[in-house]
Amino acid sequence: MSTTGNILFSGVGGQGILLASEITAYALLSAGYDAKKSEVHGMAQRGGSVTAQLRYGKKVYSPLIEPGKADILISFELMETARYLPYLHKESKVIVNSQQIKPPAVANGQVAYPVNALDSITAQGVEVVVVDAFDIAQEAGEVKAANVVMVGAMSTFLPMDVSVYEEIINTRVPERFREVNLKAFAAGRKITD
Amino acid sequence: MTDASSLWMSGNEAIAMAAYEAGVKVASGYPGTPSTEIMENLSKYEGVYTEWAPNEKVGLEVAIGAAFAGVRALATMKHVGVNVAADPLFTVSYTGVRGGLVILTADDPEMHSSQNEQDNRNYAYAAKLPMLEPSDPAEAKEMLKEAFELSERLDTPVLFRITTRIAHVKGIVSKGEMLSSQAECGIEKSPAKFVMLPALARNRRKVVEERMGELKKIAENGEYNRIEEGDKKRGFITAGVAYLYVKEAFPEAAVLKLGMCWPLPENEIKAFAATVDELFVVEELDPFLEHHIKAMGVECRGKDCIPNQGELNTSIVRTSIEPDSAPELFPPAELPMRPPNMCAGCPHRGVFYNLSKMKDVFVSGDIGCYTLGFLPPLSAMDSCVCMGASVTIAHGMSKALGDAGKGKLISVIGDSTFMHTGINGLINSIYNDSSSVLVILDNRITAMTGQQNNPASGCNIKGEAAHAINIEKLCEAVGVKHVEVVNPHDIKACKEALKKALELDEYAVVISRAPCVLLPEIKNAVHNPYLTTTENCKGCGACVKLGCPAISWTPMTKEEAVSKGYKEKQKGFAVINGVQCNGCGQCFALCKFDAINRKGE
Numbered sequence: 001m002s003t004t005g006n007i008l009f010s011g012v013g014g015q016g017i018l019l020a021s022e023i024t025a026y027a028l029l030s031a032g033y034d035a036k037k038s039e040v041h042g043m044a045q046r047g048g049s050v051t052a053q054l055r056y057g058k059k060v061y062s063p064l065i066e067p068g069k070a071d072i073l074i075s076f077e078l079m080e081t082a083r084y085l086p087y088l089h090k091e092s093k094v095i096v097n098s099q100q101i102k103p104p105a106v107a108n109g110q111v112a113y114p115v116n117a118l119d120s121i122t123a124q125g126v127e128v129v130v131v132d133a134f135d136i137a138q139e140a141g142e143v144k145a146a147n148v149v150m151v152g153a154m155s156t157f158l159p160m161d162v163s164v165y166e167e168i169i170n171t172r173v174p175e176r177f178r179e180v181n182l183k184a185f186a187a188g189r190k191i192t193d
Numbered sequence: 194m195t196d197a198s199s200l201w202m203s204g205n206e207a208i209a210m211a212a213y214e215a216g217v218k219v220a221s222g223y224p225g226t227p228s229t230e231i232m233e234n235l236s237k238y239e240g241v242y243t244e245w246a247p248n249e250k251v252g253l254e255v256a257i258g259a260a261f262a263g264v265r266a267l268a269t270m271k272h273v274g275v276n277v278a279a280d281p282l283f284t285v286s287y288t289g290v291r292g293g294l295v296i297l298t299a300d301d302p303e304m305h306s307s308q309n310e311q312d313n314r315n316y317a318y319a320a321k322l323p324m325l326e327p328s329d330p331a332e333a334k335e336m337l338k339e340a341f342e343l344s345e346r347l348d349t350p351v352l353f354r355i356t357t358r359i360a361h362v363k364g365i366v367s368k369g370e371m372l373s374s375q376a377e378c379g380i381e382k383s384p385a386k387f388v389m390l391p392a393l394a395r396n397r398r399k400v401v402e403e404r405m406g407e408l409k410k411i412a413e414n415g416e417y418n419r420i421e422e423g424d425k426k427r428g429f430i431t432a433g434v435a436y437l438y439v440k441e442a443f444p445e446a447a448v449l450k451l452g453m454c455w456p457l458p459e460n461e462i463k464a465f466a467a468t469v470d471e472l473f474v475v476e477e478l479d480p481f482l483e484h485h486i487k488a489m490g491v492e493c494r495g496k497d498c499i500p501n502q503g504e505l506n507t508s509i510v511r512t513s514i515e516p517d518s519a520p521e522l523f524p525p526a527e528l529p530m531r532p533p534n535m536c537a538g539c540p541h542r543g544v545f546y547n548l549s550k551m552k553d554v555f556v557s558g559d560i561g562c563y564t565l566g567f568l569p570p571l572s573a574m575d576s577c578v579c580m581g582a583s584v585t586i587a588h589g590m591s592k593a594l595g596d597a598g599k600g601k602l603i604s605v606i607g608d609s610t611f612m613h614t615g616i617n618g619l620i621n622s623i624y625n626d627s628s629s630v631l632v633i634l635d636n637r638i639t640a641m642t643g644q645q646n647n648p649a650s651g652c653n654i655k656g657e658a659a660h661a662i663n664i665e666k667l668c669e670a671v672g673v674k675h676v677e678v679v680n681p682h683d684i685k686a687c688k689e690a691l692k693k694a695l696e697l698d699e700y701a702v703v704i705s706r707a708p709c710v711l712l713p714e715i716k717n718a719v720h721n722p723y724l725t726t727t728e729n730c731k732g733c734g735a736c737v738k739l740g741c742p743a744i745s746w747t748p749m750t751k752e753e754a755v756s757k758g759y760k761e762k763q764k765g766f767a768v769i770n771g772v773q774c775n776g777c778g779q780c781f782a783l784c785k786f787d788a789i790n791r792k793g794e
Contacts (some may be wrong), residue, residue: 029365041230048531
């Protein structure tokens, strides 16, 4: 595991990408890293493509990930994963929530949903882990915790112990959601552990 | 994080904290991405008066008033907001201040959420004001505090420029010490300084030049600008977020980092240029530094190889200067676009659906969520220029077209934008006998920027009760005789109201009134969603044409249609996602086949 890295979060506005990237950022910070994160505001709640870019290391200057340099792509929606293919390299880890959200052109019947979108990534020899985060979160007791399931699945690729994430969830998440988020994190982590 | 005083904050959160620590007492602004969160966060600190102003000119003038009264004051706005505030800006440069005054401009290279990407460093040059420009949240926090000190020291307003990648970037910042104004709060009459009539302004004009001379000395003394030693084969002069990209693309190189981007340290620039073999000026947008550096007679490169459009990043900076270093990237996948869309249950949709059916009208649009009415399938907006321009452009067209424009010109504006600068246009339209129709989309809030209250909302920036301007009475007061309020979710009533207004022989206002679905009281309410009885669906597509994100179309082949019990020629059926549906009923109103219903109805 590297001590510097670039994590690209992608998905659709309203999927909890900001919270997932915040938990990850706090985990990196408590492990002593410098970090910077770029967010997309304004359109975030209007159903458009959304990203958060998180970079960590000894000293981080730029808040933006260069194309070809994302070490981890954590994608909350199936086809949105493929949109960021030019950001990946051969050793990138790609973690994908299997959920599909239809973009307008699909919803109004103009084009079909690209169900095989992940093929464009695997065709480049990049490893892809698909997570049924929605179902796993439902089992954990709250579908809205799908984002934390994803953070759990990603956590094995980052240099922090489970206890660091648990501490973050215990201190940063409102009390009534803590237990379900801890369960969601653990269930997600099990997938890649 | 290293110690207990370290915080993880966005640039905008850090700037709010800095304003508090700097001892700001009055702050005014109009919401605008990427500046909005500064005022939102500052409003949570004790001891600072904050407000949403109806527009940026008002906001800046409020801040000027506070500075004249001897307290530290802040005005925040997005880049295009400075255009609105430019009138007071250019003259407050002459008057100077008493309490420190900082005018924050949040520029939006790449136009993430803006209609242009103007480079507001040009305002510093044009208004003869110093401008500070940080590179990241931590520096923004320190620099804003310094800006207030500088303002009082040199009796000058200070422009403070950030960009999207500072405003909406999170990083580690530290708490700092509390400062306070050197000025005394109170009424102090100094007409020679504050009354800018020609004779007095001519005197102040000289003061402005003297002040620029002082500022140039400060620029040279290393308070804001620094040289980072390094490889002298290539030297870089850079500022703002571009500095970060230079540090990553060319970590070994010598750099002159400018924290004050106006005025420039001419001697330092010349001295630095003399020490390096080749000098590059790296800046986002305009060749602002480059032009001024070249005017000093210093040879340098810049926009001949670095783009003058859009955001930069490390990769663009590196490959612009070293084209051979371009890495081979995986090719982009071909995917359907995912543009933003009006929300499920958005009241604006009812108006735009009806406008989309009126093929021979020109829809003069404005700035807000409803600009999304431009996108298919509604495609019901024909122009959008700037805040408030919907009203005035329709009036201008009506005067140009004469009788040919009658019944064909509609302007569409949100409640907050109407309060911003729409009302001036309405006054003009009435005064000069326009023949067009104004639709005010009153969703009770400034929605696009994230639900900020405005003078028609009934609440102030803190959410406390405030006087709510009655929009219909305001319209009547300026002379509109026909004002009709309609519920946009009632598609048929909305259509009739629009039709009636267009047929009138006088100026008419239609107020479309229903709350934004992102307002907490709507968002958190229990909705009774509409559901599809798919066996009744005839595949007419009427509901799909609303473009609601909760409605999707399932296509069928002939065989599938027959096996599902539909007529062979039916090409598909519509399905409502009950989780996304907010129960607005617009689709229910359009369905002629009893395929859309909800529980208990």
